[in-house]
Amino acid sequence: MTTLLKTLKEILGPQGWNCDPEELRPHTTEWRGVYEGRTPLLARPATVDQVAAVVRACADAGVAIVPQGGNTSMCGGAIPDATGEQIILSLSRMNRVLDVDAANFSITVEAGCVLADAQEAATVAGQYLPLSLGAEGSCQIGGNIATNAGGLNVGRYGTARALVLGLEVVLADGTVMNSLRSLRKDTAGYDLKQLFIGSEGTLGIITAATLRLFPDPGQLATALVGIENAGVAVDILASLKTALDDRIESFELVSQRVFGLVERHIPDATLPFTEEYPWYLLIETATGSTPQLLEDALATEIERERILDAVIAKNSKEAEALWRLRHSISEAERQDGKALKHDVSVPLSKMQQFLQRGDELLARLRPDLRLIAFGHVGDGNLHYNVGLPRDLTEEEWATEGARITRAIYDLVAELGGSFSAEHGVGQSKRAWLAEYRGGAELELMQLLKKTLDPANILNPGKVI
C-alpha cells in the first residue's frame, strides 16, 4: 500500500490527493451518517488521464477504488468499507462544462460537474436540462448517470439514461473508452454506454458525458389538488396527459400525513386549503402558448368529482411556495425521526392496489406503524417510508425493520414492481437484489461484473 500511495501522489500532484482522516470525513461518511468507512487516500484527479493512471496503478496493486461524486447516494454507494484499504476517487475537480451545442440540443460536461451547474449552463444557452432532483445543488452528473437518477420529471423526459447521448469511461484496467458522441441515432455496434449507466461505478468510472437538452418549456402552470385516494391519481394522470398534450413536467403524490409533518416541522409551511384531504397531487405542466389549459383540465376533473379541491399558482412566487411544501418533505421526515425507507416502483395500473394492500399489510404487521408515503406517482415511483414506534430498542428496530421491509418488498414484487426505483442498490440493498432479481438476471449481472472487472477493484461490495 505504501508504494501505491507514493505512486498515486506522483500521478496526482500536490493538489490531487488528501490523506488526512479528519479532512476526509465528508468523503468517508455518508451524508445522513448511516454509513461510515475509512480510506488511506482520497484521489482528486484533474483529468481523464490521471483517472486512468490511478486506475492502472490500483489495478497493478490489487487495491480497490470507490468512485465518488457529490456523495449524495441514498444507499451508501459512494462510501468505502471499514478496512481502510479502499482508495476514494473523487471526480469533483473534473467539474467543467466542456461544450453547449445549442444547435444539437446537447451539452458535454465532465463527470464532476454539479447538476445545478449543468442546468444553469443549459439555461444560459436558452435550453433546458430536465434532470431535476432534491440534491441537484450538490450531486454530480457522473453520479447521476452511474445511478441512473430519476427525480421529478421522468414521466415526460425519462431517467438519466434517456438523456445520455455519449460517455467517456475509464475501464477496470485503466483503458479510456471514449464514446463521447452526441448523436440521436447510432446503431454502429453494441451501445456500450448503456452498461455503465446505472451500474454505480462497479463496471467502469464515468469521466465525462454528453446529455440531451430540450427547448425551454417556457411558461409553467403549477397546481396543488386534494384527492380521495391514489387510484384516482392514476386516472387523473391519464386524463391530463391527453388534455395537456403529454406536457406534464411533474406529477407528485403526497399523503395528508406527510404534509402534516411538513406543516408541523417546517416554519411557515402551510397548505393552501381550509380542509384536509387524504392525498394531494402537485402537478406542474408546460403550458406554452396556452396558459389556461391546466385550469380547464382541472375544472373537468372537479366536475367528474375526481378532484376535491384545487389551487393553481397565480405567479412564480406562489408556485415556489407549493414546491417548497414538496421539497421540505425530506427535512420534515428527518426531524420526525428515524423511519424505514422504501424507494419502490410499481406499474401505474397497480398503484392503487399497492397502496390499499400496503395499508392492510402494515395494519397486520403492527398497528402502531406510521406510513409516510409520497413520490413521483407519474412514474409509478413511491417513497413508501414507515415510521416505527419511537420506544423500540435498536435491536427491536433492526428485527422489526427487516420483517416489515421484506413484507413490503414481497408485495411490490408480487405486483411486478421494483424494490429500488431510483436510489440504486449501493451497499444497503445488495441482499435484496439477490432475493428479487435472482436466477438468470443475477447470474448475468455477476457474469458482467466478472468480465468487466475481473479483479473486483471497482466499487466492490456495491450492487452485486
Add this chain to the structure above:
Amino acid sequence: MTTLLKTLKEILGPQGWNCDPEELRPHTTEWRGVYEGRTPLLARPATVDQVAAVVRACADAGVAIVPQGGNTSMCGGAIPDATGEQIILSLSRMNRVLDVDAANFSITVEAGCVLADAQEAATVAGQYLPLSLGAEGSCQIGGNIATNAGGLNVGRYGTARALVLGLEVVLADGTVMNSLRSLRKDTAGYDLKQLFIGSEGTLGIITAATLRLFPDPGQLATALVGIENAGVAVDILASLKTALDDRIESFELVSQRVFGLVERHIPDATLPFTEEYPWYLLIETATGSTPQLLEDALATEIERERILDAVIAKNSKEAEALWRLRHSISEAERQDGKALKHDVSVPLSKMQQFLQRGDELLARLRPDLRLIAFGHVGDGNLHYNVGLPRDLTEEEWATEGARITRAIYDLVAELGGSFSAEHGVGQSKRAWLAEYRGGAELELMQLLKKTLDPANILNPGKVI
C-alpha cells in the same frame, strides 16, 4: 446435423419447421435480393419454451442460429450464410399482443408481432405507439428492438430503445431471462435489457417485450416547405421546437433531386409547388388544442426568409398526399437503379457542414456522381445515397463504391458522426465497425460477445 434436425423437429412439432429450400426462399433471401444464404431448417417456434429448447439443442450440437423477424434488415442481418449449416429461427408464429395496460401506458407483445399490429392494438386502446418506419407493415417488434430501430419520430419519442420497458430474452445456452417488467423507474441492479437492444440477435434472442405507450397525439398538422439549404433546416428545427412546445412528430429533409426522382418514377406524384427549391422539409406536429400553431410558426420563418414557400395540408387527404411523396422515395430510388446506400448520422450542428463538404467531396471523387440525400434530419440522420454512372462494370462499381463509401464515412467520422444511424451493422457493415469503432470500443464489444455467446452460435458473422 441429421440428429440435430430430428431433435428440432420433435421440439417444434409438425407446424413448427420447414426444410423445403423452395418454400424457404423468402427466408434465405434478403428482401432486396442483395444477400442470399442457405439453411437446413427453418424453426418456427410457437412459445418461448420452444425457442429455449431449440437454442439448447443447437448449442449442444454447436450449430449456429440466425434469428429472423420480418426479414426487413437493410444490412443482411437476418440472412444465414452460404454454408447451409445455420438454422433460421423465425419468430413469426409468436405474434400475439399479450397485454395492453392503458393505465400504465404500456403494451406487451411477443417478438413476432408485426409493428403495425402493435400500433393498431395501441390505437384501439386510445393510445399511441410512436415507433414508425417504412417497413411497419411487415417488420416485427423483436427485430425492431434487436436493431434499435429509428424511423420517423425519433426526435420526439426516441429510438426503439427509449420505448422498451421490459424484455424476455433467450440466452445462448437456452436460459430464459424474464425481465418483462413495465416500470418507468427501476434501479435494481444492471439494466440487462439494454445489452440486447441493438445487438442484432448476436447476444440473445428477444422473445417478448413491453413497450411504452403515449397519449394519442390527436390532431396533427402537416406541411411541406421549400428551403435554400440544409443549414437553414437546423435553424428552423430549433425555432419550431420552441414554438411548438417540442411536439414535432416528424421533421424530414428531402433534396430536389430526390423528389425529382419521385415525380419521374411514381404515378401521380407531384409536388404542390409551382417553383422548384433546392431542399424540402416535410414537417408534422401534434397541435393538440392549438391547430393554428404550425401555421403561425411557419409564417414567422417565412418572414425571416428561412422558408421560401410552404404548403399546409388542409385535411388528412392532403396530409397523406404529402406523406406519399416521402414514402415513395425508396421505390423511386429502386426504379432509378442501383446506388451506394449510406445511412449516416451527424450532430445536428454539423449537418450543414456535412452536406457542404459532402458536395465538395463527391465532386472531387468523380464529377458524374448523383447524390440522393434525404432523411430524418430532426435526428441528424441522413440517407446519403450516391448514384454511380450507369455504364460501370460490376468490378468498377465495387472498386469505386468502396472508395466513395470510405471517403463519405471518413467525413462522417471526422464530424463526430456514425456510419450506421438506424440500419444497424448486419453483414454489410462489419468491416466498417472495426474501422470506425476500433480500439477500446471494439474490444469491449468483442469481450461482450465472447462472454454472452462463447460458442458463437447466435447470429455469427453479424455485427462483430
